[in-house]
Amino acid sequence: MIGRRGVILGGGLLLAGCDRLVRDPGVNDALDRVAGLHQPGQRLIMGRDALAQEFGARQMSPDFRTNGNTDVEDAGWRAHAAEGFARWTLRVDGLVHRSLDLSLAALKAMTQRTQITRHDCVEGWSAIGQWQGPQLGQVLAMAGMLPTARYVVFHCADRTGDAPYYESIDLIDAFHPQTILAWGMNGAVLPIEHGAPIRLRVERQLGYKQAKYVMRVELRDSLAGLYGGKGGYWEDVAGYQWYAGI
C-alpha cells in the first residue's frame, strides 16, 4: 500500500519537479521567443493604422478603477502639482534634431484627439474611458527624429522603491493615430491617480504600457543599457512581455 502519506509525498515531489521545470531560465527563454511571435503575427494581419475599438459615451465604465502608483513622491513633481502644472514642461530629447520643452498649454494648443477606448489590464479587467490629448506623432514631428531613432521611451515621475516607472514603444505604435499624450480624461483634466499631468495612451496594448506621470520622452536606437534593459518597469521587474498586444 502506498497510502495517503505516500500519495501526498509523491504528489509533492512531482509538483516540485514540475515547478523547477516551469521556472527554468533556459525553458523560459525559449518560451519567451515563442510567445514573442505574437508581435509579428499580429503585425502581419493588422493594418499599420488599424484602430482599436472606440465606444460611445453611454458605453463608458461608471467607475474607471485606478491601478499601479496613484500618487508621486518626487518633490519636483509635487511642486508642479501644487501649481496645477502651470510651469511644468514635457522634455522631448534623445535622437532628435531639436530637443523640446513643451508646456501643458503648448500640448493643449496642438491638434487634439479625443477617443473613448477600452483599457485592458494584464490582470484581466477592462475599463472604458475617454481620453484627450495631442497625437504623439505630432510631438515627434516637431522635434524631428534622427534616422537612427527606433524606440520612444517614456520616463515617469513615479517610482516603486528605487525603480522609476518607464515604458517604451516602437515607431509603428508611436505614430499610430490613437497614440496620444492624454492630459484629459472623461471630459475633465486627467486626475492625479490616473497619471497627471499626462499619461500615454497606446491603445493596441495592455495597461502597463499606458505610462502615467510622463515627464520626458526620449528617442533611442536601443533599449539595452536603460535600467533593466527590457524596455519597461514591469518588463524589468517581473518579466512581462515588452510587446503587450496580447
Place this chain on the structure above:
Amino acid sequence: MMTQLPSSPPPRHRLSTRLWHWANAVVVLVMVMSGLMIFNAHPRLYWGAYGANADPAWLEIGATGDAQHLAGGLRIGSMSIGTTGLLGASAGEDGAMQAIAFPGWATIPGSYDLALARRWHLAFAWALAVGLAVYVVRSLVNGHIWRDLHISRAEWAPRHIWGDVRDHLRLRFDDASYGVLQKLAYVGVLFVLLPAMIASGLAMAPGMDAAAPWLVDLFGGRQSARSVHFIGMAGLVGFVGLHLSMVLLSGPLRRVWAMIAGGRA
C-alpha cells in the same frame, strides 16, 4: 502467378491521431493550469465590453477573514458556497493558508506569478492552435473525420441516441466503431470547444481588437470573451474527466496501449 501479400490491417488509431492526442494532452494541461494562474490575477468574470472591481461580476472567487481564519468562497450569480481549502483560500508552499483563487497544485507556476503564467500560456497557445489546424487538415485529407467521426442520419435518430445512452449506463461498449455519444464528444471538442477557446483567447488581446474587431463583437465584448474562455475551459476539463472515466471503464490498458502503438481496427 501473383500472390496476394497479406497486408497488415490498418491500426485503430492512425499515427497522426496518436501524435496529436498525446501532444495535445500535454498542451491542454499546460494551457488549463497556466490559465488558472492568469485567472488568479483577477478572479472575477463579467459580461459585456468592460468589467472591473466596481462592476457586477457573475462569477467571483474570493476570501474573507483575517490571516489566521481565512475562508474561501465561490459565488455564481446569487449562489454562494464555501470552498475553503480548494477555492479562494488554500494552503501555500509553506503550508499556511493563503488567499488565492485556484490552489497551487492546479496552477502553473505553483505560486502566484502572472508574468510566468502568461509566458507559458502565450507560448503554448501556438502549439494548441497550430497542432489543431494541422491535425484537422490531416484528418480531413486522410478521411479520419469522414470515416470515424461523421454522424449518419440513422445515428441522429433519438431512438439510436437513447440506445447508446443505455449502453453507456450498462457499461457496454461497442469496440468496432465509435458510438454516437463518443462521436458527438469528439466532434464537439475538435470543432466547437477548442476553436472557441482559441477564438475567445484571441478576442481578449488588445492587438486583435484592432486587427479583427468582429472577433470581439462575436463574443459580445472583451469581458464576455473572457467569460466564454473560462466556461470553455470548464467544458474541456469536464470532457477530459469523462474521457478518462470511459477509458478506465472500458479496459484502460488496452485503450491506452492502442493510443500509443496504434492497436487493431
